[in-house]
Amino acid sequence: MVKVVLAFVAVALGLAWGLDVLQAPPLAPESPVHPLWLARQEAMYLSGLLSIGLMSLAMYLATRPAWLETPLGGMDRVYRTHKWAGILGGSFAIMHWLVEMSDDILKSTIGRAGRLPKEKATGLLDSMQDLAEDFGEWGFYILLVLLAITLWQRFPYRPWRFLHRAMPVIYLLLAFHAALLSPLDYWLQPVGWLLGLLIAAGVYGALRALLGNIGQARRSTGEILAVTQPAADIVAVRCRLTGSWPGHRPGQFALVTFDADEGAHPFTIASADQGDRTIEFRIKALGDHTRQLAGLLQVGQSVDIEGPYGRFDIARINRRARQLWVAGGIGVTPFLAWLGSLQGKAANLPEADLHYCTRDRDNDPFVDELTRLCAALPAIRLHVHGAQQGEKLDAARLLKDVPAGQAAEVWFCGPGGLAQALRGGLDKLGWRRLRFHQEAFVMR
Template structure:
């Protein structure tokens, strides 16, 4: 059992780490990890010499295996995140065909603890398909328990979602998760939202629009770069930026070319005092980080990147 379980876990870990295996295969295969783990625990308990349990190593092993077995059972019984799961109902849908994106507003049932701008949640609209993560694109208000998501057609589930979702449909929302929450206390921030990576900034813009003018707020420049264009979507972003008193720099690839670190620095004289918040394609984020690091910008502390990737 031990030998076969060991081979099994190696294969499962390779499937998880090698991104060539499609996400759907990974998602199902990953469910076997806790089962194999329990087999390995059983194997160890049977084989370990009884006298060893009383040694410091035995105690450490016992504690690790107990904690691991508890976690494995929580996973097998589908209880991960169960305390953060609430049901909801689709209240509004708006389509932005120019950017192949759908805005969905969900009215949440009881149990949602609120969220900070920039956090994300898992949404299940179809039990067989399972949960997909999306950034919450709205600010939280306990008086009106609504959350907005904007999802782009990036694969088989998200494509054609507009035709499959219905107003009034029940969904499950699990969250909030994530630490891309803008709360670094710095008086200067630069935001870069590339394509659908604009979503965490939409939430923060909505939140900032409700802050009283007397309250201290950072000075912010938002760069939104996009390849595709939807006038209605761009108009809404511009409106939200105006309401939040955030300077918006819009760059449409075909018209303005690509955004680089140098272009940001040319626009923002005091960039050295700022923190940089990035959400968008991971390679773009990595290129900006390297570029800013080369200029002596303390990227470890002040470059924040949200990854739209689970592995």
């Protein structure tokens, strides 16, 4: 779905640009305009449209519009679309700049003769266009730096997050550049209407980001009730939230802020909703921030939570398909919420095989808990795979008890490497009637 959305926006902009080109009167045989100069100009327009259009989409999606969760398949897909729209928009900005710089090459090869005359503006508009050119140049160079450090995965997250806050300002500079320097006849055609709509959405997102009210309607405050460490690298945090908490569905996640300077991080809610506004998180030490939580968090400390978000929801399972649930490491958290929500509902249980993959099954803190939860749910068959015990899960083992030709559904939460290995193995086995559900929490 992410690729579909990005392709749709890019194709729509390309078609609108193409319609404008087709409607332009053909050059007369005696026209002094050289085709290469004309091609350069249209390449500048197209690359600029794609750049600002995709960046506008990224800026709007940064507002975390909950209404898009259903069509895109979850807030993680919304975020992934935001991420790739920004990267692609920045890439087209580089292309736009390269086309702009190509004028020196054309001057040295075909000469200045045959250049298209520039649109003449007077008075205030002329001054604003000069300013727009400067804004575009400054914005591009800053954007180039931010794009480079975003793609450089070794750049630390915390300073990246701080620098990323400048993106709304950079976007406004580039949007001003695009709006003022687009051909005037664009605004009377579909290409201008589409561009205006996208810029309006992007400006809306940029202003909300600068005002700091993104997600405000879904924010709740609370306090920490308990902090425990079931394992050396895992901290369990139980919180009670205020009355504004709307409740959550099993498998959803929230953006949690323990430290305002650190900002929000996505964590899956590991507990079922009991109606008492109490939720629990199981957090694995995967970075600088999460490694410090056990020593920083205290009972009674305030916490800010935004959400809930996500479509990794047990209510969305297809009961007509064979259910294969796969948890890898800390990816067990949504399934803990699923199993908790099923307790006492033995009459309406879905049949499922839950595969839990861990490094060492004998010393894993979740094995006993999963065993206890599944013991009360006879329709849920638990399979624990310990890597140190030589019990690694692969596609063949996952499908071992599934009859050939039966529709199956995989719900996966865990390391990306395990997901890729299982997907590749399933493809090789040629299992066609199978759906693979996976949420992505890559913040960069």
